[in-house]
Amino acid sequence: MLIGRGRELSRLTARVRELAGGRGGAAFVDGEPGIGKTTLLRAVCDAAAENGCRVHWGAGDELGRLLPLLPLLEALRAERSDEGQAVLRLLRGEVPTVLDPSAVAAERVLGMVEELCADGPVVLAIDDLQWADKVTVAVLSRLVKLVDQLPLLLVGTLRPVPVRDDLSALWRQLGADGQVSLGPLPAEAIGELVAQLVDAHPTDELLRHAEGAAGNPLYATELVTAVADGADRPGSLAAAIDHRLDFLSEQTRHVLRAATLLGVVFSVADLGVVLGRTVAELLPALDQSTAAGVLVESGDGLSFRHALVRSALYERMSPPVRTAWHLEAARLLADAGSPVERVAKQLLVASGADDWTVDWLCDNAGALIGQSPSAAVDLLRRVLATPRWDARRLSLASRFADALYRTGDFDEAEQVATRALALSADPVQIVWLHHILLQCRSMSGRVAQSLVELDRALSDPDTTGRVRARLLVLTARAHWNLGDADAAEKTALDAADAAPADEWVVGWSLHVRSIVLIMRGDMAGALELLDHAVRVIGRDGATAELSLLLRINRAVALGGVDRCDEAVAAARDVRQLAEHVGNTVRLAQAQSALVQMSYDSGCWDDALVDVDLLADELKNPVVAAADHSIAALIKLHRGDHAAAGRHLAIVRAAQVGRHPVLHMALATSLELEQAGRLDEALAALHTSADFDDVLPVIVRLAVAVGDLDTARETTERVVELAADSEVQHRIGAAAYCRGLVDRDGEELLRAATAYRECGRPLARAMALEAAAAAFVHSGQSSSARAAASRSLDLYAELGAEWQLARAQSVLRALGLRRGPKVKHRRAKTGWDSLTPAEATVAQLVVAGLSNPQIAERLFVSRRTVTTHVSHILAKLQVRTRTDIAREASLRQAASG
Template structure:
């Protein structure tokens, strides 16, 4: 952690940069947030400048939080932010405590949970809460060494600073410049970047005079020129000259060189500083260097085995020498280059031995997993090291592998790979380590290596629990690469092995059932899942029971037996309740339950189930399930006519966090809405966004994307091509109900009675035995279109009303109006009524393209009566806000934070953040305070 000093540091030649920084601090003190990047070469004064700004922020009553990346710790996630926001195992407030518990493996999180992602979400919520306490400045120094999760959180905060009284500052060097670091510059404007160059000549002379105690003579000025305007080099150079008594002041007060050796480089100047320290102090500092740029004194006590009283003299001398500085309750090296010099002066073999000893001491003291792992990493990252992993470290890994995989899977891979390499083959501990290593490789996305290791482990494993875990990894790997069928022979052979207990055989049968389900072998999947439950009999195995019921629920859904699926969800969720190992299953059940409720037109229940899934996925860090829950919500809101809310949901998470099918589904939902609203450019942008992902969905038909592609041709005036898109999919047997309805409508428009009749026959079979309102309505709709029967179409509209599907209802009313208009003249009144009702519905949805299209159509029939509902025309200003945005804006005015608004409206904080961002854009304002001002102005203007 970089230090925050109480006084003002010597800062020369940076008046312009400091003035800009102080102006931004004034803005944040008034509630206007901003994201800023400060970059420049090492030693150029970036941290000194920002510390001076933070001193001004403290005087302005801003909260200040400071953390830093560390080259030695960049493999472990979120350390800079945990440091800055004071997240420790002893954290007492609820939010910090939850984050600490999550990362240290104590929270409820199922196998496969991404603990770092979950902690990141909690950190974002913590920042929001802290900003409610007052304006805040959050600095991440040495951002170039931060892990990717920290950089991602910084980037998300940068996109939301307009909603918070937060000045977010990133400090980084020009190199290394990873792709994720480059992307940060797209999140800040060119006017919000401070690039510090080398000091100009007048500033160099001023700094040298301040450091030397008087104006420099000609020789000292020439020597200072060699520092190339780098303030750190100048500081170290002058300190070295002072320590060596190389400076004299002449009669005119000019500082002159008086001989002696002078450092030729910054590293040599730093080495000179360290060379003046006694060896016992340097020994303590080497131990501190193992812990990073900043370190806990308690950890230093642990790794040195020395009492605090025994360490104090060395620490005090190091502070007096300008090597260490206070950093809150801890200590830090005055500059990372000083830390690096101490670290690099140790021979590699000695350094690794010290790291191992430090790791053992920290493990014995029950230090957090990431601190022990950080000390073990240098051993496994040294390619020429043949030293085996110590026995104590193997035992430690066996205990902490699961939380370590969840928190830092890449670190887990490095440590487990070396442990497996050194472990004796055939040993029970080796089998467990191999199993964990395969899981870790799967978690980092190296599917091929995960499968190879799992298959190698299966050759000699004897423990049935490990056997099932390895087969689970193999099934996951082959399923992810479209090779599910390859697992069946081995799984069947394993399930028939003699001597297996019932629960192990049941678990293997569940894997077989899931594989058949993946292969769309629905009947076989159901039979094997039933056999798994029968195998258990009276034996209790919550994993096997829960997943078998899950497969049976999927089988019911795939058969269209939606009502039969509901009790299966309930049984499976009751079985999984309270078991952390079944968290992922619980998430799947909630998501599929929401889909099932939607299919049964039970929208309130569907939305509630999806919300429960989203909240649980957020809390446990399951990013995959979170994106699926978010996508399910988007689809439900599309069907329910809550289009603004649907757009907010599909925009919440970036595409790179989603499964390809989810990306396509979300872009399809958004494109459908934008096409109906007449926003063709936005719709086509979403179609283009889906294109790279649609090739990776295999045979899975993403219905929303197909509908959107068909609508694109309708917009282009090519209904025959629009119909061809739908019939091509339907010919493959994918009879999506919305696809069938649109295909029937287009066939009727084109006069294609053969296609219309084929679709009507398929729909009649679907609707025949169904009591679900929208299915019965679909049957009436397709029959009414085929027969051009307005009365049947009005009955279809009534069915869609009962189902809560306004767009489908509007289409049915439109078709009825056309049928009336094309019939006898005396039906003009009925045509006008149906026409007006359809327009009202399209208007309420904001479907301006449909409104314009329908008006033009009915002008041709001589029916000119306009809609009875006034639709929203504004795209900017208070009147442009949607109902949800209006409610959220009112709560912003009340002073509620995004998490508080989310709790009030049963939304996720991220969804609220998306809505607030839309509000800021529509009102053309820059902060939540501006929203309050705009609200007051609007209220005053409206009386």
């Protein structure tokens, strides 16, 4: 019986009843150690099981707080399912092409939760969140956003200290409805607890002793038990727990002390490994511990009844004994073939770094860095904290620099890599260290320093062959980063000449040359190089990432020559491949390419869905900025300034360094234009004037403000780009700019025709609008009305509400009024506001299909379905999938 927590239990069991009815939710419990959080959580889980819900329980672990996703993997019983095994293989570094295993694993864990929910209501309970790793907290934050879509009750416990920013943000995300705080039990509840403990009416003396517990039920339980057994009143909770443990045999206490090395929750098999005993030999001690209330069952293993019970036993050992035993446990677990994370848990709390630890890290540092760079930093810092590095430590130094880079400590990563580079004679390691230094310095705008060091290395007569070629590749990339396209191109050619049989060198050389051509606007030339690169490189671990990058750039180049269907198919293919191999960097880039293609082709609703498919934290800042810039543009065109402002705030907060973001400039300019600040809108585009798509906008704004010199100069550039070109959007841009400058309606109609041929409806609408104005000025009223009508139709089809209203106002001032073909503006809420894709998903939700089932039915990703459902909920202004079905029934009834 749960004493003194009736109000809190009632709040949480109401959530359980809602869950049984199909409505998800989230609620976390906070309070000091021993206040009853875990007891309350177990009571909620028991209520859920009684209501037919499946319960999955996991817990944070103080020893494993640097290792990603352990509480969730425990809760989901990962070792029992194929998908769980795949996640574990990712985290253990057994999938070598994955760049960010923890990020990919997090996505798959989300999928596992959704799959569970497809079979009915699920309670996911995570105890002791204060010890959870950051990846787990990030996944929980995303699940909180999904509980409206899933029959999922997310519950957890945490202590108010230590204060963590990510947990504080998660707590705020829950809102008041999801925050349950436990304070001390009132005196009458403590009296009831004491009566239950002694199974009799408590004496006044016993109650006075209980008052010393200050309302903490764990302390009260231990204190009363000790006094009832004849002991003097313990002076602290630890002393009270010690009293309970004193009644156990020495053999049992020895087993329990070993168990404390493994954490609050532990595997009996691992305990056997640490003690060198069979399960049968451990059984008497484990039975006695369970009977004494020290241990309880927890999933497939055992758990200390409370973390403070473990702490009392653990802290009885002197620190030197604990350290030595942790190190011995690490060796025994490694010898038994235990996974990297279990060995690392022991090493992380063992001080020092003996030869065995160094050897183990030499064999396992790569896997550990992939799984938990923070844990790797901790261990590698320890083994490298010596004045001199032997050969093994020198080999680990580059690993240390890599781990530091991945954790965002670019300054120390650079320091470590610089020291290692000065000591290393291994050519392969030298190339890798230069690579790390280039990455670190690119984050701080100091690529020029790397260029100097690369030139120095290349001037060494001993730098020849493959090593020289690879250093030349890095040099070419440095030149590109510094904006020296000519030097980048020349050095890339030199690299390929130096090692024509090295696929890595040839592939990167072709990549650098292709992006130089893309920047110059030679999409056809870039496409030729990219096609060649895709053919010549393999798909082994060394070139797998490069292969994805080349295919993404190829898709972009295809779009640049208006081979739009091929471009979309190529981007989708590489997105699927990137997702399959777990390369989130390239997945985000492929997704971003699709966002731009959807924007250009007028599929704006698809673009907005695609922007939301991947969390921003999984994207490079430049990619995230590009995505949100396009979303902002769409929202500005549609007149939704509040939403546009939210996207632009994300863009402006992104650290994009020297990289210009095309659509960021366009969105900023459009925002200024909508504010009536046309001169500033024009000025905002000058830094991005190298981009094709910016030039026609510059001409339009220059004409609008009367800056005809700029309009004519820019038109000359656009015409030059279109010369001898078969690319329709360039032909259209040249005709559009000439038409604007010369106020030539026929030329603007030719622009509209070219834009129609390449499938760019917004550009076509603007060309037609300009043509209508030109025809008015030349007295061709029928041509003006026809162009105006089609222009307004296109704006309406795009949902470009602001553009539509602006164009109507401009055309009205010219004497052109919208005829009877006026289309209704699209609704912003309700069923009529759903896009065709959303309507299809909504029908399948009403039919009772889960998100994974809908994804399988429609041949789209689970993320796409999740995003569609989020948009449907917002547009219908309802909370859950059940509400969608109810609204559909009401709509059908209302329609007769």
